[in-house]
Amino acid sequence: MAESEMTQELFLYGKTTAATALDQDQRTMVERTSNGDQQAFETIYRSYAPLVHGILLSRVPYDDVHDLVQEVFLAAYKNLGSLRDKNAVGAWLARIARNHAAEYYRRKRPSQELPDELKGRHNPRAEAAEIMAAIRSLKETYREPLMLRLIEGMTANEIADRTGRTSESVRVNLHRGMEKLRKKLGIAGAKK
Amino acid sequence: MKEDYLSNKTGTDPEIERLENLLSAYRYQETDVPLVPSKIRNMVIVEPKRWTLSFSFGLAFAAFAAVVVGVGIWFLFMDNSSDSSPVLIAKSPNQPVVTGPIKLASTENIVNLPAIVKTQKATQQPVMAVLRSKRSKLRIYIARVPEVKKAPVVLSKEERYAYSQLMLALAITSEKLKVVGDTINRTDERTNPNRTNNR
Numbered sequence: 381m382a383e384s385e386m387t388q389e390l391f392l393y394g395k396t397t398a399a400t401a402l403d404q405d406q407r408t409m410v411e412r413t414s415n416g417d418q419q420a421f422e423t424i425y426r427s428y429a430p431l432v433h434g435i436l437l438s439r440v441p442y443d444d445v446h447d448l449v450q451e452v453f454l455a456a457y458k459n460l461g462s463l464r465d466k467n468a469v470g471a472w473l474a475r476i477a478r479n480h481a482a483e484y485y486r487r488k489r490p491s492q493e494l495p496d497e498l499k500g501r502h503n504p505r506a507e508a509a510e511i512m513a514a515i516r517s518l519k520e521t522y523r524e525p526l527m528l529r530l531i532e533g534m535t536a537n538e539i540a541d542r543t544g545r546t547s548e549s550v551r552v553n554l555h556r557g558m559e560k561l562r563k564k565l566g567i568a569g570a571k572k
Numbered sequence: 573m574k575e576d577y578l579s580n581k582t583g584t585d586p587e588i589e590r591l592e593n594l595l596s597a598y599r600y601q602e603t604d605v606p607l608v609p610s611k612i613r614n615m616v617i618v619e620p621k622r623w624t625l626s627f628s629f630g631l632a633f634a635a636f637a638a639v640v641v642g643v644g645i646w647f648l649f650m651d652n653s654s655d656s657s658p659v660l661i662a663k664s665p666n667q668p669v670v671t672g673p674i675k676l677a678s679t680e681n682i683v684n685l686p687a688i689v690k691t692q693k694a695t696q697q698p699v700m701a702v703l704r705s706k707r708s709k710l711r712i713y714i715a716r717v718p719e720v721k722k723a724p725v726v727l728s729k730e731e732r733y734a735y736s737q738l739m740l741a742l743a744i745t746s747e748k749l750k751v752v753g754d755t756i757n758r759t760d761e762r763t764n765p766n767r768t769n770n771r
Contacts, residue, residue, distance in 0.1 A: 422605040433600035508594040536579040
């Protein structure tokens, strides 16, 4: 099996074995949210918003990510009944976020992000934009973990917990993705 | 690159830290939680139960089967009944669709019948009929035009005289032709006695 195929398989079919406190509370939170508890919904939102943000960021322009995060959570709330495994909220939300990103490109007129010199003071600098573009050009297998690690600041274990993958597969993808990113950015030390 | 820092954020890696700092502008900024519209919030979220789904699928399948059986029976009866009462479609006299099949029981159902018969006499060709049963099932027939019986010929006095004169002329002409033929044959026998007449 080729390296990339193996990585993909690890990425797609891996299951996390670590049960965190968050996981244990998931079922309760989901059930409370199902009963219309806004407080429980807020808890889920605060726990998973960075994950959804990172996944969306790896696919759609930064300026539209914030609105899409809100849309993803509203869609999740409406479809909470379709969540079969109450302990897999993260993977479920990640799937909704990916679908929304695909839908975004189906309905959205083509647009480009503003050049750095035209952007407002809250927007990243040119170098950051260049790194961002380099990450986005990577395969999805590497793109998502790198976004969640470098931008949202999650560790490999946290990524694995939230996305429902094994921490081993996340580590492998982070390592390989970082190598490819270094090559793209021309950073010294990248393996040939 | 130190893998520990990349995976667990333990230790230091200046290069990755620099990337993190640069990309921090993109980091998620905590915002207010979206307020779920009251219309949605008050909606009871009911998880579909397995038996409900099974029942729904079963019901849908039964309905589908019933429709299939019904359509089958309908077609069965259609075949038996459609030939008994065909109706001709002939919207204009020029339309080459002019006659009904042999199975037509009466002409009551035929539309525009005089134009149809006229067209038949003019063409004397097999014509195509498009028939529609009362249940709207389209059928196409090819039928040959029935023969038209000739009326008895009645001649006037002048016509009878002209006819007798013509017959007389034909008889005289044929006699003369016979004499000419015999003369030629005898001449041939004289000039060539070995030749046999094969006629």
